Amino acid sequence: MPARRAVTGRSQEPRKRFAEELRSLRAERELPLRKLGEVVGWDWSLFSKMENGETLGGPEVVQALDQYYGTPGLLLTLWELAVSDPTQFKERYxxxxxxxxxxxxxxxxxxxxxxxxxxxxxxxxxxxxxxxxxxxxxxxxxxxxxxxxxxxxxxxxxxxxxxxxxxxxxxxxxxxxxxxxxxxxxxxxxxxxxxxxxxxxxxxxxxxxxxxxxxxxxxxxxxxxxxxxxxxxxxxxxxxxxxxxxxxxxxxxxxxxxxxxxxxxxxxxxxxxxxxxxxx
Missing domain, CATH: 3.30.870 (Endonuclease; Chain A)
Structure with a gap:
C-alpha cells in the first residue's frame, strides 16, 4: 500500500501554519505589504514580522485581517492555536x-x-x-x-x-x-x-x-x-x-x-x- 499523503503541504506547527496562511492570503491578492498596511490601518512592518513568524500580533489586528480577507474567524482561530501552543514552552512544562x-x-x-x-x-x-x-x-x-x-x-x-x-x-x-x-x-x-x-x-x-x-x-x-x-x-x-x-x-x-x-x-x-x- 502506498504511503498516505498529507492533504496539504502546510505546516502542522501552529505558529508556522499561521504565518503561512498570512503569506498565502496576501499572495493571492498580489498585495504589497505597504498597501496592506494602508488598507487595514496598521504599520506594514508589523505584517512583515507576522508573515516571517517573528511575532503573532494581537487579536485586534488579526480580526482586522480576517475582515479584510473575507475569512471570518479563520485567522483568529489559527492565532489562538499559535499563542497557546505548548511547544513554545520548555519540555518540562x-x-x-x-x-x-x-x-x-x-x-x-x-x-x-x-x-x-x-x-x-x-x-x-x-x-x-x-x-x-x-x-x-x-x-x-x-x-x-x-x-x-x-x-x-x-x-x-x-x-x-x-x-x-x-x-x-x-x-x-x-x-x-x-x-x-x-x-x-x-x-x-x-x-x-x-x-x-x-x-x-x-x-x-x-x-x-x-x-x-x-x-x-x-x-x-x-x-x-x-x-x-x-x-x-x-x-x-x-x-x-x-x-x-x-x-x-x-x-x-x-x-x-x-x-x-x-x-x-x-x-x-x-x-x-x-x-x-x-x-x-
Missing part, C-alpha cells in the same frame, strides 16, 4: 500545561511574582528578560504567556484563586506606567466571578508556603494535581498523599490571607500609592 487546559479549577500561591495567567505584556516581558531572554525569542515567549490568559476568560472559564504574598505587590516594575497597568489589570480580573485574588500581608510572619510557589489543578475527573515551582525548575506532583499534604499547607495560608474584599482594597491602595509618586 508541557504535561502541566495540557492538564491546566483541562482543569475545572486552579488554586495558586505566589511567593515573589504574579502568576502568568494574570500578567500583562509589560510584566511578562520584564520578568522573562531577567533570565537573559531577548529579541525574537523573548517576544515569542511573552506572546505565548499572554495567550494563556484566555483560560480565565469567556463562558465556562475555569475557577481560579491566587493568594499573593505582599512581596508580589511590593516588587514593582521599573516602568511606572507598566506597573500601574499591571495593578489595574489585577483589579479588573478580581471583578470576574471566576477569579479570586487574596493577599497575605507581611505582618503574618513566616508560614507553611513562605518559600513555595504552587498551583493546584482539579481535573475533570475530580483528581487534584500540583505544580511546585522555583525560579529554575518545576515539578508536577500527582501522588495523592503528597498533593493532600500541599493542600493542607495551602489551606493554612488561606486562613492567614486578607479576604477578597480586603485584598482588593490593598491592591487599590498600592495603585494609589504608586500613582501619587512623582514622575522622574
Amino acid at each position: 508541557q504535561r502541566y500545561m495540557r492538564l491546566e487546559a483541562e482543569s475545572v479549577s486552579m488554586w495558586h500561591y505566589a511567593v515573589g511574582a504574579l502568576p502568568g495567567l494574570l500578567q500583562t505584556p509589560g510584566y511578562a516581558r520584564t520578568l522573562l528578560s531577567t533570565s537573559g531572554m531577548e529579541g525574537a525569542e523573548l517576544t515569542k515567549q511573552v506572546e505565548a504567556r499572554i495567550g494563556r490568559r484566555t483560560l480565565l476568560l469567556g463562558d465556562g472559564a475555569a475557577q481560579f484563586r491566587t493568594i499573593l504574598s505582599e512581596t508580589v505587590l511590593r516588587t514593582r516594575l521599573p516602568n511606572g506606567d507598566e506597573w500601574r497597568e499591571q495593578l489595574e489589570y489585577l483589579l479588573t480580573m478580581s471583578e470576574r466571578q471566576n477569579v479570586t485574588i487574596q493577599v497575605v500581608p507581611h505582618e503574618v510572619g513566616l508560614h507553611t508556603l513562605t518559600n513555595t510557589d504552587v498551583m493546584f489543578l482539579r481535573l475533570t475527573d475530580g483528581r487534584p494535581v500540583a505544580w511546585v515551582e522555583t525560579g529554575y525548575s518545576g515539578d508536577l506532583v500527582e501522588g495523592a498523599a503528597a498533593v493532600e499534604g500541599l493542600q493542607l499547607r495551602y489551606d493554612r495560608v488561606r486562613d492567614l490571607a486578607l479576604s477578597p474584599a480586603e485584598s482588593r482594597k490593598f491592591i487599590m491602595w498600592t495603585l494609589e500609592e504608586t500613582s501619587c509618586e512623582p514622575s522622574i
Whole structure:
C-alpha cells in the first residue's frame, strides 16, 4: 500500500501554519505589504514580522485581517492555536500545561511574582528578560504567556484563586506606567466571578508556603494535581498523599490571607500609592 499523503503541504506547527496562511492570503491578492498596511490601518512592518513568524500580533489586528480577507474567524482561530501552543514552552512544562487546559479549577500561591495567567505584556516581558531572554525569542515567549490568559476568560472559564504574598505587590516594575497597568489589570480580573485574588500581608510572619510557589489543578475527573515551582525548575506532583499534604499547607495560608474584599482594597491602595509618586 502506498504511503498516505498529507492533504496539504502546510505546516502542522501552529505558529508556522499561521504565518503561512498570512503569506498565502496576501499572495493571492498580489498585495504589497505597504498597501496592506494602508488598507487595514496598521504599520506594514508589523505584517512583515507576522508573515516571517517573528511575532503573532494581537487579536485586534488579526480580526482586522480576517475582515479584510473575507475569512471570518479563520485567522483568529489559527492565532489562538499559535499563542497557546505548548511547544513554545520548555519540555518540562508541557504535561502541566495540557492538564491546566483541562482543569475545572486552579488554586495558586505566589511567593515573589504574579502568576502568568494574570500578567500583562509589560510584566511578562520584564520578568522573562531577567533570565537573559531577548529579541525574537523573548517576544515569542511573552506572546505565548499572554495567550494563556484566555483560560480565565469567556463562558465556562475555569475557577481560579491566587493568594499573593505582599512581596508580589511590593516588587514593582521599573516602568511606572507598566506597573500601574499591571495593578489595574489585577483589579479588573478580581471583578470576574471566576477569579479570586487574596493577599497575605507581611505582618503574618513566616508560614507553611513562605518559600513555595504552587498551583493546584482539579481535573475533570475530580483528581487534584500540583505544580511546585522555583525560579529554575518545576515539578508536577500527582501522588495523592503528597498533593493532600500541599493542600493542607495551602489551606493554612488561606486562613492567614486578607479576604477578597480586603485584598482588593490593598491592591487599590498600592495603585494609589504608586500613582501619587512623582514622575522622574
